[in-house]
Amino acid sequence: MTGNIVFLGFAVADAKDFSIPASLTATIAFLAGALAGGRLASSAGRHRGRFLAIATYLKIALVGAALIASALTPDLNGELIRYALIVLLATGDGLQKCDGPPPWRAGPDDNGADLDADRACR
Numbered sequence: 001m002t003g004n005i006v007f008l009g010f011a012v013a014d015a016k017d018f019s020i021p022a023s024l025t026a027t028i029a030f031l032a033g034a035l036a037g038g039r040l041a042s043s044a045g046r047h048r049g050r051f052l053a054i055a056t057y058l059k060i061a062l063v064g065a066a067l068i069a070s071a072l073t074p075d076l077n078g079e080l081i082r083y084a085l086i087v088l089l090a091t092g093d094g095l096q097k098c099d100g101p102p103p104w105r106a107g108p109d110d111n112g113a114d115l116d117a118d119r120a121c122r
Helices: 002-012 020-043 048-072 079-097 115-120
Strands: none
Touching: 002 020, 020 048, 020 079, 048 079
């Protein structure tokens, strides 16, 4: 999602071919996916394997839905399909960001940069 924040900055600066609504849609869908992942992690209890299995199936379903939507759409330049693909794929990315039940711990090689994003998953 860091790239979408950069794209949002370019769009705000009126750079050509960058869209404020598309970047905001991707960021909001990512946060919704992270929230769903956090809730899923909480409901899975401390069983990391159960969370991983369910999250993987959901990610496959979202990517599959995006694939089907793009394959069945005759006009890939249309706004509706563009935003549908953004929402489906960004939601899956947010779900993927939550990597399991709490507690998340910073490892010895971790500089802590992802800790704020991990907190969104709780």
